[in-house]
Amino acid sequence: MSEPSCFTNRVAVLATMHYKEKVIAPILELELGLKIVVPPHLDTDRFGTFTREQPRPGNQLETAQLKAQQALALTGETLAIASEGAFGPHPQILWLSCDREIVLLLDQRQGIEIVGQTLSTETNFASQTIASYAEAQAFAAKAGFPTHGLIIMSDRDTKNSSAIYKGIRTETALYEAVKQALAQSTTGRIHIETDMRAMHNPTRMQAIAAATEDLVRNIRQVCPQCGCPGFAIVEALPGLLCAHCHSPTRLTRSVRYECQKCHSSEEVLFPNGLTTADPAQCLYCNP
Incomplete structure (x- = not known):
């Protein structure tokens, strides 16, 4: 492996509105010499939300590609970074939850894209139906609250839910969300889940950092014939x-x-x- 110089001092736009730059930017700036900027008006929620109001437009890689392309269209730059996470059963150990994170580099100047990824079982991903504040507290204790955020809904089906409370990080906010969601529930039961958005989930941030480090390794794997990075x-x-x-x-x-x-x-x-x-x-x- 050799160190590619084609990214040194180039501006890379990072397609995020959930503060992923906190873990992605330091790694890419230090290891590759990139200058990471975040477009101020990019709404990545249009490409899917964990709370299911907005479905993801494609698979994990396709969604990251759309985010990167949108960042380039907004800024006129030629280099973009985008990440996408997916949560669910482990592909081999079905009773174990996992977090698959990918971090994509899209370089229009060179006509290449390079992907880093990680599959981590270190995740608090979980959800439950509850009927009381005490049950919410018990769920919160297992989910790493308050360092990890929570979401309360009057119904798990977003279309039927009359109330959705996101980014809950304090006992007061949790109590109020449970109280209001129960008041609006027609069944006496409500839905609680972990907030998997990066800025409300430090454990997920660690997985994004690991995927970014894998991206760096893949970039440094250069073609022995032409020297192009990303010999994958x-x-x-x-x-x-x-x-x-x-x-x-x-x-x-x-x-x-x-x-x-x-x-x-x-x-x-x-x-x-x-x-x-x-x-x-x-x-x-x-x-």
């Missing part, structure tokens, strides 16, 4: 041989890197440091 893995190839019977398994044997500029590629064996697979992972030894 585009394919994982299975077939790692079983240590006992030497049959191919589904585990990754190699990965293929490809340059998005000149399209040269390179296959790297044993990316996980394993030259053979545990027989427990073999369909022949452990059918």
